[in-house]
Structures are given as structure tokens and as C-alpha cells.
Amino acid sequence: MNIPSKQPMRIMDEESLDRALTRIAHEICETSIGINSLVLLGVHTRGVPLARRIARKIELSESVVVPVGSLDIGLYRDDLSAGYSPSLKASKIPELTNKRVVIVDDVLFTGRTIRAAMDAIIDFGRPQVIQLAVVVDRGHRELPIKPDYVGKNIPTSVDQKIRVALTEIDTFDAVELKEDIE
Amino acid sequence: MSTKIEAQELKEKDPMYSLGRKHVLDLDDFSSEELETIFSSADAMAEVMSRDIKKVPSLRGKIIMTLFYEPSTRTRVSFEQAGKVLSADVINLAASASSSTKGESLINTTRTLEAMGADVVVVRHPHSGAPYLMARYCDRLRVINAGDGRHAHPTQGLVDLYTVRQHLGDVSGKKVVIVGDITHSRVARSNLWGLLAMGARVTLSGPATMIPMDLLENSGTYSKNNNKGIGDIEIDTNLDRAIDSADIVMALRLQLERQELSLFPTIREYCKYWQVNETRLAKAKQNVLVMHPGPINEGIEITSAVAHGIHSRIKDQVKNGVAIRMALLQELLLPKTGDDV
Structure with a gap:
């Protein structure tokens, strides 16, 4: 059986995670494209509460209502043997055509999830621009994808695991790095 | 092999x-x-x-x-x-x-x-x-x-269970009446297993000639004066009684191609005792769901008014x-x- 892995190392706590999201929210507002046509799309599972949090921060500072959608990319994966999400969730997508769409996810790794998300988005409409916001960029990209907004760059080895815990799902906020010893 | x-x-x-x-x-x-x-x-x-x-x-x-x-x-x-x-x-x-x-x-x-x-x-x-x-x-x-x-x-069973769940949320404890030719209905059987897995109470109704003997015999308590089946299955050949405060009524297609088996004397008699109509439906819960796996013999196992009425979920089943x-x-x-x- 599995040898118990090392204790996870805490890389961000509740406060630093919140600060990172605040910064991402500000950066999204600062670009010249404007926030009038902004739509945030959270990728299931943890991207959805993250998108809601960023939207709330933008609403507080800019007094605009930001539409938030949720996207399950299970039907668009290209890696059928690695990482199919256990159960599909229904996607809820606001109008996307001619909008500025920001995909929100917790961890950017190979980039395959984001490729699938872009395929899904294009099935729903033709956004003016698609951008990407992630809490953690851990490297090891397998596709030419680069995030526009990053909470924290964390260089990792392939065997390590990054976990973003969120109160909405996991009862606490944190980013943890775990050695995966099997 | x-x-x-x-x-x-x-x-x-x-x-x-x-x-x-x-x-x-x-x-x-x-x-x-x-x-x-x-x-x-x-x-x-x-x-x-x-x-x-x-x-x-x-x-x-x-x-x-x-x-x-x-x-x-x-x-x-x-x-x-x-x-x-x-x-x-x-x-x-x-x-x-x-x-x-x-x-x-x-x-x-x-x-x-x-x-x-x-x-x-x-x-x-x-x-x-x-x-x-x-x-x-x-x-x-x-x-x-x-x-x-x-x-x-099984896939029709899944469709029916999903439709029920869509409208009632939780199925456990709900009373489901399945009426018609239970013996020859593969839909009834598959629905039965699914409904039991989800914790529903199921009552089977129809002419005694159309209720499977294995269910009746396994019950051990079956008598001509009705009732009590295996597990949470009840059997009641009297639909007027069975339908009382039902949450869901599932009518089955009367398989007219099996009419030569003489399981019931005439279609008229079947309609008289086992048709799902507005009078009978009034005895069920106020927000009862009516379902039918299709194809429907309208005016036989179910009246047109009920099949297309406000309680009907037949269109949802197809969708x-x-x-x-x-x-x-x-x-x-x-x-x-x-x-x-």
C-alpha cells in the first residue's frame, strides 16, 4: 500500500490567498479592454467559487455587476485516461458573444484543461477576447498557453501536487504543496 | 470459452x-x-x-x-x-x-x-x-x-427515475403506483428495481392475471383478499384503493398484441377497473405525477385528458x-x- 506522504507544505494562507485574488481583480480592471463587457467563467470545481470571489471584489471596487458562469470541461477533454472528473456538472454560461471572457481556475499545469475550456467556450459563442486567471501556475505546460493573471508562480516537480483549498468546498482557505510518494 | x-x-x-x-x-x-x-x-x-x-x-x-x-x-x-x-x-x-x-x-x-x-x-x-x-x-x-x-x-427505467427525481427531488418514502400489465412489462420490472434502490414505496396494480406470480409467491403473505408484497412492494388489484394518496402514478401500455392470451375479458372491462382517469386521479395526492413509458393507447390505459393534462410528465419522459x-x-x-x- 501507499507509504504515507510527507506533511503538505503550506504555501499560501487565507490572507495571502485573499490578497492574491484582490490583486488579480485589480489587474483585470486595469487593462485597456475595459470591464463593461467582462464575463468571468469558473472551471469546475474550484474555479467556480474563485470566479465568484473575484467578481465580488470587482463589484465592490468598480460598482459594476460582473456576470459569472461555470464551465464543466469533462465533455471536451483530450486526455481520456488521465484525469476525467468523476461526475459531470451542468455548465451555466451567460451570453459570451463579443464579451471579454476571463477563464478562472485554481491551478495551471499542463494547460490541457484550459484548451478544453476554450473549445467549450467557442461552442457557446464568439467572445471578443479570452483571457486566463489562475491562483497558481506550477509550470510543466504541454500546450502553448500562458496565463494573463497569476496569483503565485510555484516551480514544482512533476511528482508534486498542488492543492488549492477553498472554504466553499474544503472548509478552509490555503494553497498546499504535497510530495507525492507512492 | x-x-x-x-x-x-x-x-x-x-x-x-x-x-x-x-x-x-x-x-x-x-x-x-x-x-x-x-x-x-x-x-x-x-x-x-x-x-x-x-x-x-x-x-x-x-x-x-x-x-x-x-x-x-x-x-x-x-x-x-x-x-x-x-x-x-x-x-x-x-x-x-x-x-x-x-x-x-x-x-x-x-x-x-x-x-x-x-x-x-x-x-x-x-x-x-x-x-x-x-x-x-x-x-x-x-x-x-x-x-x-x-x-x-433499464434505460427506460433510468429515464423514469430521472423524471421523478426532477420533479420531486428525493424519491425515498414516496408512494408510486404502477398499474397495468405488470407481467409482460419490462419497463415495470426495471422501474421497480430502480425505485426500490432509491427508497420509494411501490404498489403494483392491475388485473390479477397480469401480476407476476413470482412476486405474489415470494411475498408469502399474498392472499386473494390482497396485499403485502416483498420488501416495500405492495400489491393491490383494486386501483381505486391503490391510488389513494399516491405521489406518482405510472400507467403501462396495454399490450393489445397479447390480447389472445385472454388475460382480461374485454377492453371495456379493463378500462372500467384499471384506466387512469380524472376521477381516479382525484384520489391521489394533489400534485401527483402521471407517467407512461409510451407508446400510449389513448382512451384505454389512460384517458387523453390525463395523458395531456397538468399532472402528466409524459413529454418530460421523452425529452x-x-x-x-x-x-x-x-x-x-x-x-x-x-x-x-
């Missing part, structure tokens, strides 16, 4: 796949968790069906064959539509135009379809157990039972048919493992 494989072995679990099973032959061994996986997936599929572009790439490159030895509209078409929306290639074989008319055995047909590279075969057959026979001769091929004789129709079959194909064919990448 040994031909004496127990039915149990056909239900071998396949932990590589999200549904954890190789074939879908009946609902009798589905756990409530497994049902929930399919229903949650069906919610996602319903969302896909509501889009302008009803096409997702998830089953690209998979081959689905439908093999129907009996006529069907909604089951075959909904499987074909489900496969196509998920980008699978769907090949329809009408048994009347296949080599079975030249005497090819079901076993050899199965081997042929597998050799041609099919991933799933969806089969309907007039003989109970035919899909089980096919499943024994499959190596890689998966079998979905789309109705075998009077035995089972949900595609989403459920999409979910089933998706969960059956796609492997799952651990983490998000």
Missing part, C-alpha cells in the same frame, strides 16, 4: 470506468450512488441539449451500434441522437435487414460486431435474456439492454430520454482516474 457463466459474472465491476461496470443489462444491481452518478451527468447533458450547437466532442472516435430485433421509435432514436450529440459514430442495424434472416446466431452476430470495432452495442430483442447471452461473448464490446422480452428495459442515454454512454465509455490535471 465456457458457456456456463453465471449472470452475476456478467455484472463484473470495472473500476477503470466511472460507472464501474462493463454492461448495462438491468437496474436490479444498481446502487443509489451509481444512479446518482448517472443523474448528475444527465443534468450536464440536458444543458448540452439546451444549447444552440448541440454537439460536444467527448465520444469522438467511439462506435455505437444499435441492433433492434423489435420495433422501436423513441428508444432507438434517442440512443442515436445521444451518440451523435456526443460525436460518436452511430450505426443502426435493423435486424430484419441483417444476416440474422440468413440464420446467423446472436452469438456470431455479437462476435462480428466486436470484430468490426464497435465499442457498444445497444440491443433490443424479443427474448428475455438475449443481451445477457451477448454479453458472455464480448471481450471488449459493451452491451446495453434496450429491452429484452418481458424481462428488463429526458436523450439526456439519460447520453449520460449512460458517457459514463460507460469514458475511463476515470484520480486528479484534475
Whole structure:
């Protein structure tokens, strides 16, 4: 059986995670494209509460209502043997055509999830621009994808695991790095 | 290969796949968790069906064959539509135009379809157990039972359960009355197992000649003066009594092609005692759901007013048919493992 892995190392706590999201929210507002046509799309599972949090921060500072959608990319994966999400969730997508769409996810790794998300988005409409916001960029990209907004760059080895815990799902906020010893 | 494989072995679990099973032959061994996986997936599929572009790439490159030895509209078409929306290639074989008319055995047909590279075969057959026979001769091929004789129709059962769940949320403790020709209804059987797995209380009603003896005998407490079946199944041949405070009434199609069996004297008499009509429905709960697996003999087992009335969920059943079959194909064919990448 599995040898118990090392204790996870805490890389961000509740406060630093919140600060990172605040910064991402500000950066999204600062670009010249404007926030009038902004739509945030959270990728299931943890991207959805993250998108809601960023939207709330933008609403507080800019007094605009930001539409938030949720996207399950299970039907668009290209890696059928690695990482199919256990159960599909229904996607809820606001109008996307001619909008500025920001995909929100917790961890950017190979980039395959984001490729699938872009395929899904294009099935729903033709956004003016698609951008990407992630809490953690851990490297090891397998596709030419680069995030526009990053909470924290964390260089990792392939065997390590990054976990973003969120109160909405996991009862606490944190980013943890775990050695995966099997 | 040994031909004496127990039915149990056909239900071998396949932990590589999200549904954890190789074939879908009946609902009798589905756990409530497994049902929930399919229903949650069906919610996602319903969302896909509501889009302008009803096409997702998830089953690209998979081959689905439908093999129907009996006529069907909604089951075959909904499987074909489900496969196509998920980008699978769907090949329809009408048994009347296949080599079975030249005497090819079901076993050899199965081997042929597998050799041609099919991933799933969806089969309907007039003989109970035919899909089980096919499943024994499959190596890689998966079998979905789309109705075998009077035995089972698991996908219709899933559709009905999903429709119930959509309207009532939790099914446990709810009273479900299934009325009609229970003996010959594969839909009734599959629904029964699914409903029991989800904790519903089921009452079967209909002429005594149409209630299966095995259910009656297993009950041990059955008497001519009615009642008490196995587990949470009750049997009451008096529909007026059975329908009392029901949450759901499922009417079954009166299989007129079996009329020569003389199970009831006349259609008029059947209607008098077992037709689902407005008077009887008034005895059920105020927000009762009326369901029918179709095709309907309007004015026989159910009146037109009820079939198209406010309590009717028959249209939802048809609509949900595609989403459920999409979910089933998706969960059956796609492997799952651990983490998000």
C-alpha cells in the first residue's frame, strides 16, 4: 500500500490567498479592454467559487455587476485516461458573444484543461477576447498557453501536487504543496 | 470459452470506468450512488441539449451500434441522437435487414460486431435474456439492454427515475403506483428495481392475471383478499384503493398484441377497473405525477385528458430520454482516474 506522504507544505494562507485574488481583480480592471463587457467563467470545481470571489471584489471596487458562469470541461477533454472528473456538472454560461471572457481556475499545469475550456467556450459563442486567471501556475505546460493573471508562480516537480483549498468546498482557505510518494 | 457463466459474472465491476461496470443489462444491481452518478451527468447533458450547437466532442472516435430485433421509435432514436450529440459514430442495424434472416446466431452476430470495432452495442430483442447471452461473448464490446422480452428495459427505467427525481427531488418514502400489465412489462420490472434502490414505496396494480406470480409467491403473505408484497412492494388489484394518496402514478401500455392470451375479458372491462382517469386521479395526492413509458393507447390505459393534462410528465419522459442515454454512454465509455490535471 501507499507509504504515507510527507506533511503538505503550506504555501499560501487565507490572507495571502485573499490578497492574491484582490490583486488579480485589480489587474483585470486595469487593462485597456475595459470591464463593461467582462464575463468571468469558473472551471469546475474550484474555479467556480474563485470566479465568484473575484467578481465580488470587482463589484465592490468598480460598482459594476460582473456576470459569472461555470464551465464543466469533462465533455471536451483530450486526455481520456488521465484525469476525467468523476461526475459531470451542468455548465451555466451567460451570453459570451463579443464579451471579454476571463477563464478562472485554481491551478495551471499542463494547460490541457484550459484548451478544453476554450473549445467549450467557442461552442457557446464568439467572445471578443479570452483571457486566463489562475491562483497558481506550477509550470510543466504541454500546450502553448500562458496565463494573463497569476496569483503565485510555484516551480514544482512533476511528482508534486498542488492543492488549492477553498472554504466553499474544503472548509478552509490555503494553497498546499504535497510530495507525492507512492 | 465456457458457456456456463453465471449472470452475476456478467455484472463484473470495472473500476477503470466511472460507472464501474462493463454492461448495462438491468437496474436490479444498481446502487443509489451509481444512479446518482448517472443523474448528475444527465443534468450536464440536458444543458448540452439546451444549447444552440448541440454537439460536444467527448465520444469522438467511439462506435455505437444499435441492433433492434423489435420495433422501436423513441428508444432507438434517442440512443442515436445521444451518440451523435456526443460525436460518436452511430450505426443502426435493423435486424430484419441483417444476416440474422440468413440464420446467423446472436452469438456470431455479437462476435462480428466486436470484430468490426464497435465499442457498444445497444440491443433490443424479443427474448428475455438475449443481451445477457451477448454479453458472455464480448471481450471488449459493451452491451446495453434496450429491452429484452418481458424481462428488463433499464434505460427506460433510468429515464423514469430521472423524471421523478426532477420533479420531486428525493424519491425515498414516496408512494408510486404502477398499474397495468405488470407481467409482460419490462419497463415495470426495471422501474421497480430502480425505485426500490432509491427508497420509494411501490404498489403494483392491475388485473390479477397480469401480476407476476413470482412476486405474489415470494411475498408469502399474498392472499386473494390482497396485499403485502416483498420488501416495500405492495400489491393491490383494486386501483381505486391503490391510488389513494399516491405521489406518482405510472400507467403501462396495454399490450393489445397479447390480447389472445385472454388475460382480461374485454377492453371495456379493463378500462372500467384499471384506466387512469380524472376521477381516479382525484384520489391521489394533489400534485401527483402521471407517467407512461409510451407508446400510449389513448382512451384505454389512460384517458387523453390525463395523458395531456397538468399532472402528466409524459413529454418530460421523452425529452429526458436523450439526456439519460447520453449520460449512460458517457459514463460507460469514458475511463476515470484520480486528479484534475
